[in-house]
Amino acid sequence: MAHLSSLLNKLQLDGIPNLAAKAAQYFDQINQRFSGSKVLSLNLAKQPAAIQLACESLSIEFNEAAGSALSALSLREYKKCTHDIRVALCLNKHITLEELDVRFGPPQGVIEYTRKLLDEFKQSFGATMPLSVSRHMNWADSAYVAGAFALVCKRFKKRVASKADILAIAFVKPKVYSNALAKLEEFGKGTLVEIDNGGDILSKTPAKKRPRETLVDASDSRDSPAPETPAPRGRRATIQPPLAATATPTQVDEDEIGSMSRKRMRTLIIESPPTSTRRTSLRTPRQPDVLPAETPVAQKRRGRPATKTAQAAAVTAVAKIATAKRAAKAAAVRPRIGIVSMIQDRDYRETPLYASYQSWRASVLVDK
Numbered sequence: 001m002a003h004l005s006s007l008l009n010k011l012q013l014d015g016i017p018n019l020a021a022k023a024a025q026y027f028d029q030i031n032q033r034f035s036g037s038k039v040l041s042l043n044l045a046k047q048p049a050a051i052q053l054a055c056e057s058l059s060i061e062f063n064e065a066a067g068s069a070l071s072a073l074s075l076r077e078y079k080k081c082t083h084d085i086r087v088a089l090c091l092n093k094h095i096t097l098e099e100l101d102v103r104f105g106p107p108q109g110v111i112e113y114t115r116k117l118l119d120e121f122k123q124s125f126g127a128t129m130p131l132s133v134s135r136h137m138n139w140a141d142s143a144y145v146a147g148a149f150a151l152v153c154k155r156f157k158k159r160v161a162s163k164a165d166i167l168a169i170a171f172v173k174p175k176v177y178s179n180a181l182a183k184l185e186e187f188g189k190g191t192l193v194e195i196d197n198g199g200d201i202l203s204k205t206p207a208k209k210r211p212r213e214t215l216v217d218a219s220d221s222r223d224s225p226a227p228e229t230p231a232p233r234g235r236r237a238t239i240q241p242p243l244a245a246t247a248t249p250t251q252v253d254e255d256e257i258g259s260m261s262r263k264r265m266r267t268l269i270i271e272s273p274p275t276s277t278r279r280t281s282l283r284t285p286r287q288p289d290v291l292p293a294e295t296p297v298a299q300k301r302r303g304r305p306a307t308k309t310a311q312a313a314a315v316t317a318v319a320k321i322a323t324a325k326r327a328a329k330a331a332a333v334r335p336r337i338g339i340v341s342m343i344q345d346r347d348y349r350e351t352p353l354y355a356s357y358q359s360w361r362a363s364v365l366v367d368k
Contacts, residue, residue, distance in 0.1 A: 003047060004020065004023055004024060004027060004047055004050070004051070005020060007047055007048065007051060007070055008020060008023070008051065010070065011051065011062075011063075011066055011067075011070075013051070013055070013060070016058070016060060018058065019051075019054055019055070019058060019060065022054035022057060022058060023050045023051045023053075023054040024050075025054075026049075026050040026053045026054055026089075027046065027047060027050035029089055030046050030049065030050055030085055030088075030089070031046070033085075033088045033089060034046070034085075034088065041073055041077055041080075041081050042081050042084065042085075044071045044072055044073055044081075045067075045071045045073060045077075045078055045081035045082065045085070046085075047070075047071075048067035048068075048070045048071045048078070049067070049071075049081065049082050049085050051067070052064070052067055052082060053085070053086075053089075053091065064078065064079065064082075065366075065367050067082075075367070083171050086171065087171075094138075094140055094141060094142045094145070095142045095145055095146060095169060095170045095171075096140075096145065097111050097114055097115060097145060097149070099169075100145070100146075100149050100169075103161075103169060104160045104161045104165075105160075106149075106153060106158065106160045107156065107158055107160075109156070110149070110152050110153060110156060110158070110160070113152045113156075113191060113194075113195055114145075114148045114149050114152045116191050117148045117151065117152060117184065117188045117191040117192070118139070118144065118145065118148050120187070120188050120190055120191050121139075121144065121148070121183070121184055121187050121188045122139045124187035124188070125183065125187040126139075128187075141180075142170040142171060142172050143170070143172045143176050143177055143179075143180035144180050144183075144184065145170070146166045146167070146169075146170040146172060146177065146180075147177060147180040147181045147184050148184055148188070149166070150163070150166055150181070151181065151184055151185065151188075151192065152195065155192055155195040155196060156195065163177075
């Protein structure tokens with residue numbers, strides 16, 4: 001009792017009423033349950049775990065990092081010992097589907113199919129055992145709930161949570177979790193097959209509806225006048241002569257049209273492309289300028305192919321232009337680093353990355 005009081009004093013919890021008596025009560029229960037235990041980690045974690053259980057029963061916040069420091073165990077080992085103590089004292093809290101939904105936020109349909117899988121598992125697996133045993137079965141155990149949730153997420157092909165996260169939130173040992181998965185796969189085949197056949201439809205977002213296409217009658221489009229295009233600014237509008245009516249290349253018999261459906265008739269009517277009359281200009285074409293007569297030497301040189309020197313000079317000029325463009329583009333996107341960046345731009349301690357590093361460093365120091 002004196003050692004518990006000193007631990008409460010170190011945790012700054014000695015002034016809370018009824019906490020010391022509750023911690024002593026849990027410590028006695030732990031000693032009775034683990035009497036003669038030779039596991040060193042359990043013996044070291046007994047008193048901090050008793051204080052933690054007392055704080056949880058009185059709705060008082062408890063720092064697990066401080067408890068692991070007082071027990072001289074790592075945080076992971078301390079959590080494992082606390083879990084074993086909860087299971088031994090039947091204080092392990094069962095996880096619910098609502099808590100999994102809030103914690104991991106699975107897609108639509110996962111929680112519904114998980115509940116359906118648990119119901120089928122209860123009916124199928126309960127039918128294989130006596131009624132007296134089935135009544136005392138804990139069907140809402142965290143191992144079954146977490147296993148069904150993981151199975152449905154796997155069949156939906158959605159990675160919602162890892163196995164380590166599910167085991168951590170459900171307080172389930174890996175061996176118990178694996179056995180529960182095997183039982184759920186054996187006695188919940190109906191729901192799993194239903195998910196494989198079409199359960200992933202619920203997890204997909206509904207596609208946007210395409211607008212309905214309205215059919216326009218060809219006769220209406222031909223009877224309606226074409227929209228007048230406004231004349232461009234700065235030019236006089238010229239009056240175009242009307243186009244001559246042209247016959248359609250395909251003629252359809254009236255009796256044949258009458259026997260066909262309206263949709264079929266529209267596909268047979270082929271409109272002829274509009275014929276346009278070329279506009280004649282009143283301006284006379286511009287006459288080419290009179291060039292001086294070419295000398296025989298120039299005619300001979302013009303027919304001769306370009307020399308290698310001229311070709312090399314042209315290739316060199318093009319390569320220089322391309323190299324200059326690439327250098328300008330690289331200089332525009334090249335990051336400025338080093339002392340120039342610190343002087344001209346800003347200090348690295350003002351960047352978001354450095355701020356996130358500082359927060360991470362502070363959290364690590366607090367945990368230690």
